[in-house]
Amino acid sequence: MRVGVLGIGKTPHKIQHSKSLRDLIVEAGRGAIADAGVSPSDIEMLYVGNVGSVGFNYENSTGLMAAHHLGVVPAGAVRVEAACGTGAWALHLGVVAIASGLYDTVMVVGAEKMNDLATVEATSIIAQAADSKEEYFSGLTFPSGVALTARKYMQIYGLTEEDLAHTAVKNHHYGARNPFAHLRFECTVEEVMKSAKVADPLKLYEVCPMTDAGSALILCREEILRDQPDKPQVYITASQMATGTWYAATDTLEDAYRLFNEPAKRAYAMAGVTADDIDVAEIYNSFSIQEPLGIEGLGFAEPGEGWKGAKDGSTWKDGKVAVNLSGGLLCKGHPLGATGATQAVDIIEQLRGTAPEGIQAQDPEIGITACRGGPGAVGAIHIYQRLEGE
């Protein structure tokens, strides 16, 4: 399977009090439309990833709102939701739509406007991505649910808080160089350790901020992109989804591993590549511990060793596989519905060679994105390849 990436667009990822949800959707969407060189009337289907407009913005029917303001009427449009995996799910549906042969050109948008509410309200809304009626009745939040995973990992594998801090250091090193990132500062292990506690053992620099942003892609049939050799020849060659456990209490580290490993194995087979072939990866890390878990699930390291790359350099830009050169969610923030789409846009920029200076890897050809959602409930893998002159 090959699905052409005709265009990409994204807004800055930051707190944007002057912009509404629809502003973010239109800004990202128009960016992708312009980059693709199409007109809105060429778009046959629109998938809008958005998690919480009902709560964050007191509005619903986000897909229909987007269709109107992007001017793609009468194309079909729908809102997609799958917790933090939402953007990746919108992308998956876009890929499926093209791969099925039903459409020639579709649009995928992911967007979230989180900063209209205070942190305490937004935290409550985010917690609804887990079982807020039952398990999170106990006072759990997303940071604290993941903190339990972090402590479990530390208990079983002997990881120290200092070891884990290196993951935050790496992300912030690159985030500082990404003009689209929300948090743009570098930090040391000591500074990570000294930053405020959010949910023991996770500290502020190991936790993503709440961010307003949108990202968009225009996808097309392979032949359409092939016929435009002047355009960057980047294709999505695999798209695989999975579910895992929705409850932190019954989520083991083995479950966390499987959440990515199952769809990753399928994706590698689908694209005809192996983990060793991957040059650049964007791995979901709204909290530091999720990056090593993702690295392990994707097969870049054995279980219990995924954290080492940030310390020894093997997951830095010139390492064996460059992970989160965008700064990851720790720096870009985690605009829930946008995140999966932003990961895709960032990897496509890497393969096109248009990533910002300082974070562009050396001529990467194959990239992967791994997005997750819920306590351990959504696993989403996409593989991207630059396929010139074939």
Next chain:
Amino acid sequence: MTVSAIEFSRLGPPKLQLYAMRCQSCKQLSPWWEHFHCYKCGGEVLTEELLEGRGELTNYTVVYYPPRDFLGQEPYVVGHITMDEGVLLPAPVVDTALEDVQVGTRVKSTLRRMKLGHEGDIYYSQKFVVDPNPPKKRARPAAAKAAPAKKAPAKAPATKAAPAKKAPAKAAAPARTRTAAAKTK
């Protein structure tokens, strides 16, 4: 987090008691929310089993940024408590200094005010405190935390609490509620 008064009438009463769900096929004991099917074997017949209320803290975190309903309680401890019956449950651990909380601490349940709803409604449920009289012979050392829950059925025979304590009307109430909820799905 936020629930209406009507929903509270469904959610609230079951939370006054501490119970878990026993799969009648594989005998796996699951958290109280697993009432549609057993997540281990898929068995669809699960019955409530009241718990003794004692266990061991096997994991915990300290929440510094709470959801709205818990505002004012922060920082507070949320633990993963492995009950002596073998099931792992999430719950706050209270009445203890943060620095005194550690993995391996013996705890016991207590009915407390859990949180405030947005309409001022008060939720009562089970919190945990440090057990002042922990059993002399420790049932499960901290090192055994990674052991799978397979031990549970052997340790807590199905004959133990379930039939005797299921009789009171209180225990039957949540079952009715959940059956009704299931039918509406």
